[in-house]
Amino acid sequence: MLPGALSGTLNTSVAEKPLVLVVDDEYGPRESIAFTLSADFSVDTAERAAEALTKLRAKSYAAVVLDIRMPEMDGIRALEEIRKIDREISVIMLTGYGTLATAQQAILGGANQYLRKPPDIHELISAVKKNAARTIELRLHAKMSREALELNAALRREISEKQPQVWQARAAVELVHDLANPLTVMIGYAGLLVEEAEDIARQQPERAEKLKGYSGIVEKAAEYCHHLADNWRQASRKTTEFTQLDLVSVVKEVRHVIFFGNSAIDITGDDQAWIKGARFELARVFQNLFKNALEANATKVEVSIRTTGDNVEVAISDNGGGMDTETLRNALRGGFTTKTNGTGLGLSICRHLLGVHGATLSMDSTPSRGTISRLIFPAAPE
Secondary structure, eight states, X not given: OOTTOOOSSOOTTSXXXXXXXXXXXXXXXXXXXXXXXXXXXXXXXXXXXXXXXXXXXXSOOSEEEEESOOSSSOHHHXXXXXHHHOSSSEEEEEEOTTOHHHHHHHHHTTOSEEEESSOOHHHHHHHHHHHHHHXXXXXXXXXXXXXXXXXXXXXXXXXXXXXXXXXXHHHHHHHHHHHHHHHHHHHHHHHHHHHHHHHTTTSOTHHHHHHHHHHHHHHHHHHHHHHHHHHHHTTTXXXXXXXXXXXXHHHHHHHHHTSTTOXXXXXXXXXXXXXXXXXXXXXXXXXXXXXXXXXXXXXXXXXXXXXXXXXXXXEEEEOSOOOOHHHHHHHHHSSOOOSTTOOSOHHHHHHHHHHHTTOEEEEEEETTTEEEEEEEEEBOOO
């Protein structure tokens, strides 16, 4: 698990209380709400929208409780300005009797929830907890995505500027090659997270579960990226550590995390197949093999995993474009590609990593009929 692993709940026992801003021009309701929330949150108050906007520019709040009816600048206009400052922050609108239509307008304008004024204490605390947690989770995912992109850019700059030794350059290029897919996944799911977070207050509760599912996938993809980066940094002084692992679970995780659970990839055979190996390195192998098949226009990639005697045999067959004998020979040798933006490193990476695991790779391919890759690993007892 990455440091700072995501949680759908607020944990105030090990971290500072989330910061909440209460905005209301009436002293009594404003201070009452602030007192009610003070047990679970650090609370700031503002009696005018302009004061609230100044505070939002200076601090990072987890949620804003905002009255709709205020002088000088009402809550609807204030909401527009808040969204210009912070698109991720949760905003809970307070509406008095007779302003329900305005509250609904606020939801359409980007508010996350509205409560009748004066709010029920338990309802208020529950709403602020839920929405503050949403803000915290969304910001963690956004930060994780930014860091991954910055890491990729930094690696590219380092390759270009420092001109490392040949083995270092190759390791770096392999790393960038393998980072491309999980980074794309992270960016895609980060967008989905934003959409789900915006809808969560006005959709069915099941949406919250979808958000948690997306969060888990982003976290796994980020963990994969961080492993690749760490492996590259320590390549000269670190040997790969092998543990006993289930190859079937590795293949299923690659399908789910890297390829969005692509239904074209069908896994059959044994329920479990135990070998000695490094999970992330084997994930790189299957990432490259699946990616090659799908980029060859395969609509079906069948993966058969079976333990036979002292070996675990994996057969990956696809119905893609296939290759002639000479193209296949060049592809296996490495540094050769038929793709417009390819590097020709994919199969070379696979052969190297499989060799480290004492495994072998053989391939048969026929133009217009597809390719079969056969991997044989030494089996390990459960």
